[in-house]
Amino acid sequence: MGNILNPGNDNSFIRLVKFKDSEIFVDKTDFIGKMSAKLNADKRLFAITRPRRFGKTVTAHMLSAYYSKGYAGQKIFDDLKISKEKSFAEHLNKHNVIYIDMNSIKDKYISYKSDKTLYIDDIDDIVDFLQYMVIRDLKENKQYAEQISSDPLIGKKSLSSALEVICKYTGEPFILIMDEWDLIYREYQNETALQEKFIEFLRGLFKSDDGGSCFALAYLTGILPIKKYNSQSALNGFKEYNMLSPEPFEAYFGFTEDEVAEIVKSPGCTLSHEELKKWYEGYKLNGIHIYNPNSVVSAVSDGKCKSYWSGTSSNEEFVRLINMDFQGIKEDIINLIEGDEVTFSCANFQNDMVTVKDKNDVFCILVCLGYLGCAETKNQYRKVAYVPNAEIKAVLMDIVREQNWYERMETIKRSENLLKAIKKLDGATVAAIIQDIHNSSAVALLDYNDEESLTYCVMTGLLWATLDDYSYHREDQAGKGRADLVYEPITRKQPLILIEFKYDDSAEEAIKQIKTKEYFKRYIKQYRNIILVGINYSAETKDHQCLIEKLD
The missing domain is CATH 3.40.1350 (Trna Endonuclease; Chain: A, domain 1)
Structure with a gap:
């Protein structure tokens, strides 16, 4: 693939920096310092999940551009917040980074499956293919290739073994960044065996002994939190930060009130702060008001506030969930659109879209997907759901009106x-x-x-x-x-x-x-x-x- 190990190619963050003087750019590079503080620490495995278009990929690209040796010599971070920190140069482009974009893996796997001439023995599913592609990229490094080839136990799909061999030889742990980590749970919902195989693959990478020592930092990002089995996370070593429990990284995904206040001061912005607030704010994460960043940028660019949400993802999941109609959830959704609030529990949420037992699970998923906001209560497991803003309200109204039960x-x-x-x-x-x-x-x-x-x-x-x-x-x-x-x-x-x-x-x-x-x-x-x-x-x-x- 050529862009998994130590990527040095153009990405979304670099493009933002390149045009920061003429386009909207919000500097959140101080987030890098918070991750650097965890390098090689006991707690160095992170899963940060947010709805689509909340800046997850841009942030992953930012981390890659900072840590990856592939970007060495590029003046990407000059004059940005992180460059003012004392530790700036300590980790700048000095790490071996494995960057896995699961959307890219999926697209390449589909192409692989559709062309029989590409068939590879023992590559039976997307999990096998993922490991094969990473190992193939590692082998493009002559030093790594020699070490991998010398171990007869390493095949086409034994990534954890390959990394262990490389790390023992070099003494340098990797930084792993995986974007859209939950793709298999979202797009292969009914393939339980595949999901379990994927989790076992991740467990093998991050097991406490040799596997865990292969990583100075692991950073997973996606929409859904890590799936639970019997109330325990499938990846116990990971610290999770999601829409139900975002602190202390609330301000790094989405735009804050102060950041939007600066955006409206720019010469090209014809919209008021109040207009943007009405349409795109409303995600209250631990007291911090967050705006949908993609929608704010689109609205300022177009000079018009409207719903940009429907262009970012399919609404099929929302429709499927509300049509289950657990405990009158259809009526709840209509009431929420009208401005009501609904209390729900996240105590037993299994963090996937299939194991949906009741209305509480539905609300947890809708919060993670960004269709609902949630507020804290005195009970850490009880949340209050609400429709966050005019953009989401418009989307939900359009969805509800298309349902055959609407007029009844x-x-x-x-x-x-x-x-x-x-x-x-x-x-x-x-x-x-x-x-x-x-x-x-x-x-x-x-x-x-x-x-x-x-x-x-x-x-x-x-x-x-x-x-x-x-x-x-x-x-x-x-x-x-x-x-x-x-x-x-x-x-x-x-x-x-x-x-x-x-x-x-x-x-x-x-x-x-x-x-x-x-x-x-x-x-x-x-x-x-x-x-x-x-x-x-x-x-x-x-x-x-x-x-x-x-x-x-």
């Missing part, structure tokens, strides 16, 4: 009935539906003490019914003031809906304000059919009142 859900029916009641000028029904939403878990009753809370309640109710035909605006400049909530139709077939809220006043006064301040005048030339909605909540009676009129 009570929440969806309620939303449609609310919109129908508004169009029919049926204030009593509207008030009753809003009362029902007010009494649901999606609304925090203790905080229901102003017009803002009332606005959120109505927006929650109309969420699903207005997706195709309306866009909404809050505090829209109109007439002689700002309208509380406006639902503007995408086509003129639908009525424009102007909503004004009152708290401890009256629905009549809300309608009066719309007319007095002429909120409708901005729209009257474009829309002939305009509906005025006045809603009031009485803190004393805990009731909603609604008055609806058509503009004459």
Whole structure:
């Protein structure tokens, strides 16, 4: 392969550095120092997992560019954070690095399987092929080739033995970096024997005696944590940092609040910090607010906030998991989209996509995949799941609406009935539906003490019914003031809906304000059919009142 042992080729990190003065570049090279502190230490095996497009590969490429002898002499880290540290030169390009990109291995294995002329004896599956490719790369080093060839026990697929022989001869342990370590668990889900073979292969590499001494550092990255068997990790020597337990590396994968604040100051950025926050922030890792880095970069480049998530991965796993419908998880997902939170346990999660026993496992997987954020509780095994931002909310809504059970859900029916009641000028029904939403878990009753809370309640109710035909605006400049909530139709077939809220006043006064301040005048030339909605909540009676009129 030529790029497994001591890679020195161009990679994603080097390209970022090369264009750092003209493109978005966030310097996280101080992470290298944290890894260097663990070289040859007792705890030197790391597994750091995050969702797709959270900077895992860039970080792996960064470590490779720093440690690998293949990059010696290249001025990659000049003026970056790591260059200011005292230990900078100590490990710079002084290690033998084995870099394994499992996506690349998979692609080459597929090509190998499809061409019978490439057949190699005893290479029966992707695990065999992986070992064969690494050994082949090691043999391109004449010194290593001589040592490997002199040992009759080393064949095409005995990588651990090959590394032991080399290390005994050279006295130099390797640094192993494996990107997408969990690919076999994600893409060969139902091949249990293959998964177990892969884990046994990794166990053989990192066993405590000779195998473990072959590595000064091992760094695995992927999406899923290391699989557990009977509550024990399959690779006991590894220290894991994932979305369920990220500390102390929370800030190194994704953009932090301060980093985004600097990004919006750049001359080419036309988006506000608040826009980026609404769309891409929301992953709260041990109190640190993390933004999806790929989406932020894409949005700033395009000058537009939208969902970039669906372009990064398949949603098939999400669909499969929610359609299991453990303990009403379909309803939970809809409630989460509407802003609710759900408590779950991660105590018995087996860290794979197949051994899914209950709703708790589903939520653990969705957090690891990035579809949900999670917050800590006083119990380390109890977490609170939520939809992190507008980007993920948009993705989840699109997925849910494609399911054959979508229209049968009570929440969806309620939303449609609310919109129908508004169009029919049926204030009593509207008030009753809003009362029902007010009494649901999606609304925090203790905080229901102003017009803002009332606005959120109505927006929650109309969420699903207005997706195709309306866009909404809050505090829209109109007439002689700002309208509380406006639902503007995408086509003129639908009525424009102007909503004004009152708290401890009256629905009549809300309608009066719309007319007095002429909120409708901005729209009257474009829309002939305009509906005025006045809603009031009485803190004393805990009731909603609604008055609806058509503009004459």
